[in-house]
Amino acid sequence: MIIYNVTINIDDSAHDEWLTWMKNEHIPQVLGTGKFNNATFSQVLVEEDMGGKTYSVQYRAFSRAALDAYYKEHAEKLRNEGLKKFADKMLSFRTELEIVDEYNIEVNS
Template identity: 80%
Template sequence: MIIYNVTINIDDTAHDQWLDWMKNEHIPQVLGTGKFEKATLSQVLVEEDMGGQTYSIQYRSYSREALDAYYREDADRLRQEGLKKFADKMLAFRTELQIIDEYNVKFK
């Protein structure tokens, strides 16, 4: 499984509008492509020198092929929507993470 991670720093002046847009429009649209099984929205708990607030959105893809299809078919269009609304108020970078193994606590 591959995690498509998007880390975004959003300026405080646009934070509330951006967070509402992410929760109610953007993340549901990305999941609506059918290429991901779930998304996790997390706030990064460090103070940035540049100010603003930082978030990580981790989308769990069904497969490498599904993620590649997202890049080909959906990514540019969905990124453009965010740029139109928040272009000078946000900075984003993207990474891919390969899950090697997962562990859970087992209670006796």
């Protein structure tokens, strides 16, 4: 399983508008490409020296091929939409993660 992680720092002046856009438009659009089976949207709890708030979105790709297809078919358009709306108010970077193993704790009721 491949995770496509996007970490974003958003300026406080654009935070509320950006958060609404992420939840209601951007993340649903990325999932709507059909290349990912889910997304986890988290706030980073470490305060940045640069200010603002930092978030991480982890999209779980169906496969390496699906992620490559996302890059080829959708990534530029979807990134540009965010840049148009929040150009100088956000800073982002992307990483790819490959899950090596997952562990779960069973809870006995």
